[in-house]
Amino acid sequence: MPQFFSEKEKRKAQVSGKSSCMVTLPKKWVAEMGLQQGDPLTLTRQGPSSLLISCEPTMSEREKSAASLRISQKDSMDWTFRKIISLYLLGYDQIEVKSSEGTFTNIQRTSIVSQVRRRLVGTEIISGSNDSIMLQILTGYSGVSVEHALKRMLLIISEMRRDLMSVIGALNHDLAMELIQKDDEVDRFSIYIMRQLNSSISKGSLPEGFEDAKEVISYIQLARMMERAADHVSKLAKTFAEETELVESETFSRISTMNSLASELFDGAVLSVFKRDLGSIERTIEISKAFPKLERELVEAVESGMLPKHRDLAIILHTLHRFVDIAVEIDELALDLSISRVAGRELETSSRDRVELALTQ
Secondary structure (H helix, E strand, C coil): CCCCCCCCCCCCCEEECCCEEECCCCHHHHHHHCCCCCCCEEEEECCCCCEEEEECCCHHHHHCCEEEEEECCCCCHHHHHHHHHHHHHCCCCEEEEEECCCCCCHHHHHHHHHHHHHHCCCEEEEEECCCEEEEEECCCCCCCCHHHHHHHHHHHHHHHHHHHHHHHHHCCHHHHHHHHHHHHHHHHHHHHHHHHHHHHHHCCCCCCCCCCHHHHHHHHHHHHHHHHHHHHHHHHHHHHCCCCCCCCHHHHHHHHHHHHHHHHHHHHHHHHHHHCCHHHHHHHHHHHCCHHHHHHHHHHHHHCCCCCCCCCHHHHHHHHHHHHHHHHHHHHHHHHHHHHHHHHHHHHHHHHHHHHHHHHC
């Protein structure tokens, strides 16, 4: 696996021809990385004062991209799959799962195969025996970009919120189970996004469309926030999957209004990350201030006896409140990204103006 290095060297730029500059590379680095004359290097501009030079991985690095995981029949399947996910996130292209006892139980084999197919994008089971399962992560898998995966997550979460109202309002237990399964889809895309972005950072390169490492880390945070939001919806659906007490119509109407507001906030916040529109970010923050008032009015109506109390009202309000909190967190993330990009461009323009001024003097 690729490792992180913090070595630094200073080199002076040398003029080559009339319009190009040349920079030499330290001999030690060239030898360690196995670079040869004529090897292609990729130069990436990262903001106004940073350049990234990267090369293709050597054969030895590619060979190291395989991991082996030994599991016991005593291990829980949840713990086993968490370890598989960790290796997936670390960027390994091949993962071999082996049995410590020399053979898998039927439950172990079935669970591993099922979880891999449901939750790990771009992963194939290429071989299997009584004591080993080989997973291959397709390194060239590019059918889903990071932004497309995030938008797909947003669409699924929107469907989950809409279905949640049908689950609460009509006690639709079958729909509640479908909603819980959709949470697995959100997890699947979230894990995929974190693998793609973590892999880029560890290799010292940026994914296409990203300007700097800070932006990459922000998108990882976004994926995690969206996953948390889906988890809250799924937990409430699990509660109502066995609920038999209907929510009173007026109470449900108010809950539905609060859900619509929370949905508007969440969708707007996520889209603001993509658009970097300061006006949209400000509007989302302003809209969020209306939610506490709606929540307070409902609680007061129940406490005063105007509306009947439902045993699950507290968890409903908690879920909606957390959804709004996450939306505000995402909006603040969008604000940070937008300000950073604007500030970077202003700095770049200022630096260019100083250079042009020096040339004219």
